[in-house]
Structures are given as structure tokens and as C-alpha cells.
Amino acid sequence: xxxxxxxxxxxxxxxxxxxxxxxxxxxxxxxxxxxxxxxxxxxxxxxxxxxxxxxxxxxxxxxxxxxxxxxxxxxxxxxxxxxxxxxxxxxxxxxxxxxxxxxxxxxxxxxxxxxxxxxxxxxxxxxxxxxxxxxxxxxxxxxxxxxxxxxxxxxxxxxxxxxxxxxxxxxxxxxxxxxxxxxxxxxxxxxxxxxxxxxxxxxxxxxxxxxxxxxxxxxxxxxxxxxxxxxxxxxxxxxxxxxxxxxxxxxxxxxxxxxxxxxxxxxxxxxxxxxxxxxxxxxxxxxxxxxxxxxxxxxxxxxxxxxxxxxxxxxxxxxxxxxxxxxxxxxxxxxxxxxxxxxxxxxxxxxxxxxxxxxxxxxxxxxxxxxxxxxxxxxxxxxxxxxxxxxxxxxxxxxxxxxxx
Amino acid sequence: xxxxxxxxxxxxxxxxxxxxxxxxxxxxxxxxxxxxxxxxxxxxxxxxxxxxxxxxxxxxxxxxxxxxxxxxxxxxxxxxxxxxxxxxxxxxxxxxxxxxxxxxxxxxxxxxxxxxxxxxxxxxxxxxxxxxxxxxxxxxxxxxxxxxxxxxxxxxxxxxxxxxxxxxxxxxxxxxxxxxxxxxxxxxxxxxxxxxxxxxxxxxxxxxxxxxxxxxxxxxxxxxxxxxxxxxxxxxxxxxxxxxxxxxxxxxxxxxxxxxxxxxxxxxxxxxxxxxxxxxxxxxxxxxxxxxxxxxxxxxxxxxxxxxxxxxxxxxxxxxxxxxxxxxxxxxxxxxxxxxxxxxxxxxxxxxxxxxxxxxxxxxxxxxxxxxxxxxxxxxxxxxxxxxxxxxxxxxxxxxxxxxxxxxxxxxxxxxxxxxxxxxxxxxxxxxxxxxxxxxxxxxxxxxxxxxxxxxxxxxxxxxxxxx
Numbered sequence: 059x060x061x062x063x064x065x066x067x068x069x070x071x072x073x074x075x076x077x078x079x080x081x082x083x084x085x086x087x088x089x090x091x092x093x094x095x096x097x098x099x100x101x102x103x104x105x106x107x108x109x110x111x112x113x114x115x116x117x118x119x120x121x122x123x124x125x126x127x128x129x130x131x132x133x134x135x136x137x138x139x140x141x142x143x144x145x146x147x148x149x150x151x152x153x154x155x156x157x158x159x160x161x162x163x164x165x166x167x168x169x170x171x172x173x174x175x176x177x178x179x180x181x182x183x184x185x186x187x188x189x190x191x192x193x194x195x196x197x198x199x200x201x202x203x204x205x206x207x208x209x210x211x212x213x214x215x216x217x218x219x220x221x222x223x224x225x226x227x228x229x230x231x232x233x234x235x236x237x238x239x240x241x242x243x244x245x246x247x248x249x250x251x252x253x254x255x256x257x258x259x260x261x262x263x264x265x266x267x268x269x270x271x272x273x274x275x276x277x278x279x280x281x282x283x284x285x286x287x288x289x290x291x292x293x294x295x296x297x298x299x300x301x302x303x304x305x306x307x308x309x310x311x312x313x314x315x316x317x318x319x320x321x322x323x324x325x326x327x328x329x330x331x332x333x334x335x336x337x338x339x340x341x342x343x344x345x346x347x348x349x350x351x352x353x354x355x356x357x358x359x360x361x362x363x364x365x366x367x368x369x370x371x372x373x374x375x376x377x378x379x380x381x382x383x384x385x386x387x388x389x390x391x392x393x394x395x396x397x398x399x400x401x402x403x404x405x406x407x408x409x410x411x412x413x414x415x416x417x418x419x420x421x422x423x424x425x426x427x428x429x430x431x432x433x434x435x436x437x438x439x440x441x442x443x444x445x446x447x448x449x450x451x452x453x454x455x456x457x458x459x460x461x462x463x
Numbered sequence: 464x465x466x467x468x469x470x471x472x473x474x475x476x477x478x479x480x481x482x483x484x485x486x487x488x489x490x491x492x493x494x495x496x497x498x499x500x501x502x503x504x505x506x507x508x509x510x511x512x513x514x515x516x517x518x519x520x521x522x523x524x525x526x527x528x529x530x531x532x533x534x535x536x537x538x539x540x541x542x543x544x545x546x547x548x549x550x551x552x553x554x555x556x557x558x559x560x561x562x563x564x565x566x567x568x569x570x571x572x573x574x575x576x577x578x579x580x581x582x583x584x585x586x587x588x589x590x591x592x593x594x595x596x597x598x599x600x601x602x603x604x605x606x607x608x609x610x611x612x613x614x615x616x617x618x619x620x621x622x623x624x625x626x627x628x629x630x631x632x633x634x635x636x637x638x639x640x641x642x643x644x645x646x647x648x649x650x651x652x653x654x655x656x657x658x659x660x661x662x663x664x665x666x667x668x669x670x671x672x673x674x675x676x677x678x679x680x681x682x683x684x685x686x687x688x689x690x691x692x693x694x695x696x697x698x699x700x701x702x703x704x705x706x707x708x709x710x711x712x713x714x715x716x717x718x719x720x721x722x723x724x725x726x727x728x729x730x731x732x733x734x735x736x737x738x739x740x741x742x743x744x745x746x747x748x749x750x751x752x753x754x755x756x757x758x759x760x761x762x763x764x765x766x767x768x769x770x771x772x773x774x775x776x777x778x779x780x781x782x783x784x785x786x787x788x789x790x791x792x793x794x795x796x797x798x799x800x801x802x803x804x805x806x807x808x809x810x811x812x813x814x815x816x817x818x819x820x821x822x823x824x825x826x827x828x829x830x831x832x833x834x835x836x837x838x839x840x841x842x843x844x845x846x847x848x849x850x851x852x853x854x855x856x857x858x859x860x861x862x863x864x865x866x867x868x869x870x871x872x873x874x875x876x877x878x879x880x881x882x883x884x885x886x887x888x889x890x891x892x893x894x895x896x897x898x899x900x901x902x903x904x905x906x907x908x909x910x911x912x913x914x915x916x917x918x919x920x921x922x923x924x925x926x927x928x929x930x931x
Contacts (some may be wrong), residue, residue, distance in 0.1 A: 078641060082645055089721055104736070139530030149803075157878070165664075167668075167732070172597055172659050173662075175731055179807035211513075213528045214522050
């Protein structure tokens with residue numbers, strides 16, 4: 059039986075606006091159609107008017123209409139709900155163009171059905187990802203985000219990889235997803251590249267080394283660098299299986315503070331080493347001091363060969379001229395044409411600005427540096443290697459970097 | 464208590480319809496199960512954001528990974544919890560509002576369990592990696608199609624009852640029920656066809672804005688409004704203060720609300736004129752909100768003391784308090800200066816939970832506590848109900864809403880600097896920790912609810928009302 063109390067839910071008087079059919083047709087159907095036209099159809103027509111600057115064929119399918127690697131990667135991106143934490147549009151406000159790159163244009167997403175703009179950002183926006191990071195960085199990051207970003211709270215996607223013995227191999231799913239990530243913002247790749255990977259800068263004016271900076275530097279190192287370079291800085295971080303070229307063993311090379319600052323600021327395009335230009339200058343100097351100190355044990359053995367006899371140095375000079383100079387440049391200064399990423403790897407190193415532990419030189423000459431243009435020189439005799447080491451040590455600009463022997 | 468008929472009540476007496484108590488009970492039980500699952504997912508997600516170590520919790524399971532749980536959580540609470548709860552309310556209230564037996568009760572009884580099947584299929588598909596990228600309806604198209612059929616079947620029963628009753632002047636709850644069902648059926652089908660498969664890029668975003676905005680605005684909101692406009696006079700035993708104002712609120716909601724959806728994509732490549740249009744149209748909604756608020760306060764006049772003893776009324780009142788807060792926030796989000804800072808942040812997450820949990824879930828709690836003795840003939844235990852109320856209130860406000868709002872502001876202001884994004888995450892982690900803890904407490908409060916409804920013997924509360 060209906061309760062008496064329900065008598066209170068009665069309308070007071072009869073009126074047209076309350077008739078059920080009127081409510082149904084006007085409010086339910088009519089206002090839906092109105093909003094569909096106003097919010098959907100009209101903007102749609104107005105978006106169609108915005109043509110891309112050049113021909114832009116569907117990037118997700120091949121000639122036969124089958125999904126290609128980018129398209130398959132997009133499917134995985136959708137299935138894993140990546141878009142719930144990573145937006146895909148750069149707003150023209152709130153510093154976003156500075157942080158991510160040029161603001162988003164409507165035509166960029168003209169092949170995206172459904173669109174993936176997203177409404178939430180826990181991690182960074184990904185619409186300007188093309189050319190920002192290396193493939194191996196992405197693979198390591200997907201396998202376990204803590205490898206490349208120790209403080210990350212992103213989930214790991216280890217099911218996109220297969221374990222073979224002690225190492226993890228990316229499946230096609232992982233490489234497809236990386237293909238998609240490297241596609242995002244492809245039209246603005248050059249602009250982003252200029253922003254993210256500046257031309258080589260000259261750094262000077264390192265502040266006096268202090269205890270405080272050392273402490274801060276150590277903290278920052280664990281926070282930002284340890285995933286790849288290892289907690290001890292020996293290059294044996296979590297990401298070791300993935301990175302090519304591998305992360306540098308910072309205990310086996312002496313890097314002046316200005317050089318560390320430069321790499322931190324610029325990153326090393328072609329390798330997984332990103333730019334840390336977002337950090338404050340103070341933090342960059344603190345980190346530089348710490349990394350510089352990590353290499354101190356390498357300094358003495360690295361400098362020692364510089365005192366070699368003139369004959370040995372001459373042999374080294376000749377070997378350097380024929381074998382190394384094309385890339386590493388005369389006097390250890392890489393020619394401008396070579397000082398950017400090439401052959402898919404990082405730029406050659408300036409020997410004027412760094413010193414390697416002799417063991418490290420021997421290792422790299424023997425094994426090369428896979429993932430970079432540095433090949434192995436297995437035919438060099440030990441004496442020749444020693445001569446090269448001696449000559450390289452003499453190239454280092456001890457005066458500029460105020461290195462006492 | 465003596466009857467106080469509204470002076471201008473229609474002369475025609477309303478016939479007492481047959482209650483579909485089994486149907487109502489089924490949907491309430493289903494709703495509670497889905498809420499439990501949804502909260503578990505939410506808490507798991509919340510915990511994983513609290514530290515890099517926590518991010519790896521159950522991290523090797525693809526099905527339980529953050530992204531999939533994120534979609535499963537909204538699927539569970541919007542369709543599983545709220546929608547089942549609204550169906551329960553519709554099946555109970557509509558026959559009583561129009562004085563006619565439910566139209567095609569067999570259809571409703573067949574589709575009640577089928578709805579759950581469709582929802583399980585959709586949720587399962589999301590966890591198995593078959594999600595589609597349409598926010599708030601991420602289940603794949605075939606599960607959505609199954610759910611759409613169930614939804615339309617429910618619509619036929621519910622709206623059909625109203626249309627066939629021959630009642631020409633409807634109480635405001637019935638308008639809201641018609642609006643919610645019709646608009647949402649169209650909107651849901653639009654989202655899962657046009658947004659999912661046809662509309663590209665910015666056009667897709669505009670339509671996605673239409674869908675997500677109105678999933679809240681023209682499904683959850685009208686259903687919630689229907690509940691409070693129904694329960695408030697029934698619980699207080701007096702008619703609502705202003706019928707005219709409720710009329711104004713209804714029509715402004717129905718007209719203006721759908722047009723503001725592009726405010727979910729401010730500063731995106733969605734056409735600028737559409738974004739600009741969304742600013743004033745969204746701001747207009749403040750009038751809708753205060754028509755409900757005024758009506759509530761005016762109706763409550765002289766009855767406030769009843770809050771102390773009446774559990775359903777208390778959930779209604781505190782839900783309304785949350786409604787005031789969240790709906791005052793909303794129009795201000797549409798101001799571009801605010802939008803620049805809070806968009807993409809946890810501010811919005813807190814705001815959304817205040818609306819969907821703090822308001823509409825609490826109004827459903829009110830409905831459940833009110834209806835349960837009428838369905839089962841069992842009263843509930845006051846202490847457990849009080850525990851449910853207070854734990855919910857405190858855990859949500861102190862541990863969730865306030866910290867998450869602060870976290871959102873911190874993120875927004877961090878992003879205005881050039882500091883690494885990572886810093887904004889670390890700044891938010893302590894607040895995310897309290898949010899995760901609130902999840903645990905909210906699940907505890909669910910235990911109180913479930914214990915009270917299903918396991919308490921000799922509960923007294925609620926029985927006296929149904930006998931009155």
C-alpha cells in the first residue's frame with residue numbers, strides 16, 4: 059500500500075511544462091539534440107576548416123589499411139589507459155610551451171579516433187615526445203620507470219617484455235608502443251629538438267666547491283641519476299640491460315665540473331642521457347661537483363701517461379691522426395659538424411674536456427661503444443693503445459680546468 | 464502526525480500501486496557490491512601513488528595495473544554503483560509518483576540481472592586490456608552495446624510507467640527521472656558510437672566533453688535531484704517549499720548544463736569560440752544549484768532538530784552541504800584564470816569525488832537507509848549507522864577532499880614554475896598518502912553499512928517509520 063507520506067510528492071497545479079511528453083521531447087530529446095549540434099556538429103565543421111600545413115596521411119595504417127607499428131602502439135596506449143595520466147595537448151598558458159613545446163593544433167589529431175587529449179596529468183604531457191628521448195630510454199622506462207627516473211610513480215609494464223636468462227627483451231608490443239611515443243608531435247620534432255637539445259654551449263664560472271654542495275649533489279645524484287648510472291656511479295644501474303650506449307661509468311673518467319654542467323644542461327642527444335636543464339643552476343653546480351668528485355680516483359692514473367716520452371707521444375699523435383681525428387677532432391676538439399648526434403648515437407667526445415682512466419680506454423677500444431658511432435679497434439697492439447692513452451691524456455686542457463698533478 | 468495536504472493539491476486521488484520491492488532490493492544489493500569493488504580499486508590506485516615503492520605493489524599483474532584499475536574504478540562506481548542505485552530508486556518511486564503499477568515488470572526483472580552481466584563483461588574487458596579510449600565509458604563497444612540495451616529496457620519500464628499513467632501534471636522528481644533516462648540513453652549511444660568511432664581529434668574532444676559532462680550533469684545530477692526532491696518531503700512529512708523554484712531549477716539544468724561541456728577541454732585545440740561559450744553557460748549553473756539549495760533550506764525550516772535522529776535525513780543534508788561546495792566550485796572552474804592553474808590537477812579529482820561521492824552517493828545512502836526497512840521489514844542498528852555516517856564524513860573530508868584539493872593547488876602552482884615535474888609529484892605524495900588512508904576508512908564504513916543491512920538482528924531503527 060502506498061504510504062500516506064507520498065502525498066507530499068504531488069505537484070500543486072496542472073501546467074503545460076509538466077506534461078510528461080513535453081518534458082520528454084523538449085528537455086530529453088530536444089535539449090540533447092541542441093547540445094549535440096552546438097557542442098558537436100558546429101565545432102566539428104569549424105575544425106574541418108583547419109587544414110594541416112602539408113599533406114598529412116593517416117600515420118597509423120600502412121598502404122593496405124592494416125595497423126602499422128605506430129597504430130599498434132596507439133592501441134596498447136589505449137588499452138593500458140596511459141592517457142588517464144598523460145595528456146596530449148599543450149596549452150598556451152601556465153608555462154606549458156616552455157616546458158613541453160609548441161602549443162597543440164587541431165589538425166595534429168585529425169587522424170585520432172577516438173582522440174586522446176586526456177583530462178588529467180600525473181606524469182608529463184606526451185604530445186611533444188618525438189625526438190625528446192632515445193628509444194632505449196623509453197624501453198628501459200616502460201620495463202621499469204624507476205630505471206630512468208628513480209622517483210617515478212609510474213607503473214611498470216614488464217608484461218611488454220620477455221625474460222631471457224638474466225636479461226629482458228622487449229616484445230613487439232613494447233617496440234610498437236615506443237614507435238607511437240616517438241611519433242607523438244612528429245610535426246614539431248625539429249622545434250622541440252632545438253628546445254630540448256641546444257647547440258653545444260660553453261660553460262665557465264664553476265663556483266667554489268663546498269661541503270654543502272657535495273651533500274646536495276649526492277642527494278640529487280641518487281634522485282635523478284642513480285637509475286642509469288647506479289647508486290655508486292659506476293654505470294651499473296637498473297637500466298643496464300636496456301641502454302645502448304650504456305650509462306657512463308663515472309668512476310672511470312674525470313669530468314671537470316664545467317663539462318658535467320654542460321652535459322647536464324644539454325643532455326647527450328642520441329643516448330639515453332636527457333637534459334636536466336629544468337634543475338636550478340645551483341643544483342646543477344652541486345650535481346657537477348658530486349660527479350666530478352666521483353671521477354677523482356681516475357684522475358691520477360689518467361694523468362700519468364701524459365708524462366710519457368716524446369717518442370711514445372709522437373706515436374700516439376700519429377695513431378690519433380689516422381684513427382680518431384676524423385670524429386674526435388684535432389687537439390681533442392670535435393669539429394662543429396660532428397658535435398651533434400649522428401649515426402643514431404651521441405656526438406663524439408672532446409678529449410680536451412675530459413680524461414679517461416686507462417682501463418676504460420682499453421675497454422672501449424676493445425669493445426667499442428655499441429649504440430654509438432664508436433667502433434672497436436681490436437687490432438691495436440697494447441703498445442699502440444698505451445701510446446694513444448698517453449696522447450689523449452696530453453690533449454686534456456689542464457690549465458683551463460686547473461687540475462694539479 | 465496529522466496529514467498536511469498541500470492546499471492546491473489535485474483533487475484526483477492517486478491509486479496505490481504495487482511495489483516492486485524485489486526489483487528494488489536486487490538493484491540496491493548490486494549497487495552495494497559494485498561500490499565495494501569500486502572503492503577497493505580506488506584505494507589500490509590511491510596507495511600506488513604514494514611512493515615509488517608503492518607504485519610496484521602488485522605491479523607484475525597486467526590486469527591490476529594502475530591504468531586498467533583507473534578505468535575499472537570509474538566503470539564500477541558510475542555504472543555499477545550509482546546507476547544501479549538510481550534504477551532501484553526509479554523502480555520504487557515512479558509507480559508511487561504517478562499512481563500506476565510498473566510498466567512491463569517482467570522486462571525489468573529480466574534485465575536487472577542482465578545489466579549486471581553487461582557490467583561484469585565491460586569491467587572484465589577493461590581489466591583484460593580491451594578498453595576503448597572514451598572517458599567514463601571505457602568498456603569496449605560490445606559491452607557498451609549490451610549495457611545500452613539494458614539501459615533502454617529500464618527506460619521503457621520507467622518512462623513508460625509515467626507516460627501510460629495518464630497523469631498530466633508531474634511532481635518534480637518525475638521530470639528529473641524522464642530527463643535523466645532520455646537524455647542519457649541518447650548521450651550514451653552517441654559517446655560509444657560517434658566519439659568512439661567517428662569523430663576525430665578536436666571534434667572528438669568537443670563531443671567527449673558533451674558526454675563526460677552530461678554523464679554527470681544529466682544522468683547523475685537529475686537522478687540525485689529526483690531522490691532528494693522525493694525523500695525530503697517524505698521524510699519531513701511536508702511538501703517542498705517552492706514548486707515554482709524547482710521548476711526553474713529543472714529547466715535551467717536541462718537547457719544550460721549540456722551546453723557547457725567543452726569546459727573540460729579549455730585551452731585545447733577545440734575551437735576557441737566553443738570554449739568561450741562554455742564560460743558564461745557554465746557560470747549560469749550557479750542558479751540551478753541555488754534553486755535546489757534554497758528549496759532544501761526553506762523546506763527544512765523548523766525541522767533541523769530531526770537531523771540528530773534521522774539517518775537518511777542526515778545523509779541528505781550533508782550531501783546537500785557537499786553539493787553547495789562542489790557546485791560553487793564548478794562555475795568558478797570555468798573562469799580561465801582559475802582553469803590555468805587547476806586544470807589537469809588533483810583539484811579536479813577532489814572536486815569530482817565531492818560531487819559523485821560526497822553528494823550523489825550520500826543521497827543514495829539516504830535512500831538505502833530509508834527504503835531498506837520497507838523492503839525487508841528489518842530495522843537497522845543505530846550505532847552502526849552512526850558509525851557509517853561519521854567515518855564516511857570524516858574520512859572523506861579530512862583525509863580525502865581537503866588534502867587532495869591542496870595537492871591539486873600545489874601541482875598547479877608547481878607547474879607554473881620551471882621546476883622538474885617530478886617535484887610536483889613528490890610534493891603531492893603526503894597528501895596522496897592521506898587519500899589512500901581515507902580509502903581504507905571508507906571501505907571500513909562500507910563494512911558498517913553491509914553489516915547493518917544484512918547481518919544485524921533485531922535492529923529497531925527505520926521500522927517505526929514504515930509503520931507510520
